[in-house]
Amino acid sequence: MVKTLENIRREEASDWERNAEFYRTDDHSPLMQSLARRREQFYEISAGQRVLDLGCGSGAVVASLRRRGVDAVGVDYAQAMVDVARTEYGLGEQVRRSAAADLPFETNSFDVVIANGVFHHLAVQEELLPALREVRRVLKPGGRLCCFDRNGSWVSTLMSGGCVRIKELLRIATGRQRFASCASRNEIGFGDPDDLKTIRGFDFDIIRQQQVSTALFFFCVVVLNGIEYFLSSRLRSFIECRLVGAITWIDRRCGWRQFCVEQFIVFNAAKCARKVVASAGRQAALMEKATAPQTQVGETVYE
């Protein structure tokens, strides 16, 4: 099929509707929970802060923050994700259906915006720049943007590209739609220096960064998902419960970028126009791209 921007967006959107059930169970897996705990520690969000989780998925992060007294809300454009967040975690209006590029919130209304595993998907949909503009708008001056995303290392690029191709092969071999994530073929390895410049161009400074998810961790997650899908979820839990201690121990100790596939980053939104003046040219170019009319349907053809 010819990959126009419109059918990439359609494929991405329908993948997320289908993936909601997978996220409902995966969030509870010991490996994912260990990563989530480390991420929450790294973000240093305090009780009483107002927080938006952008692309919140099944709502696990919003629920966990709310339990700690944080005034957290989430948005996701997949209705199935919003439904899971409501049934699994009892979240009501705290989770809404909304596209990242059009946030239903007032200007300067959040202390923190979280984007876990979302930006590389927005890039695929060409929504990254409009979404960053929205994030900047809803964040208070001096607020924080906390991200978890790819780190642009060769191992990250190799493994994510390999996974997409394996998923495509499995989809063809089994006819099961669960593996249809073909739009992801166009993902960027978000987090390489040029990609980070894109965020910084919106007047954000990096204040903390940590490499996480070693290749071993990522590989184990993929194998465990395969065991669950093709064999049984009980076998997956049996193996995972025995391995989780060793895998997380290695993962915590190895922070070398080339062995890791992902990273946590905390950005600070500048309080004044200092950087806008300093980088007016680049900012203007990015903003122009962000506000430009969307590509015509059928105009862009992706490889």
Ligand SMILES: C[S@@+](CC[C@H](N)C(=O)[O-])C[C@H]1O[C@@H](n2cnc3c(N)ncnc32)[C@H](O)[C@@H]1O
């Ligand atoms: C990799 S999942 C991450 C979910 C969650 N943040 C987590 O860490 O488990 C990406 C999420 O982003 C959402 N998403 C993708 N594109 C989006 C868009 N344009 N606007 C809003 N949400 C989007 C998807 O529906 C999905 O739930």
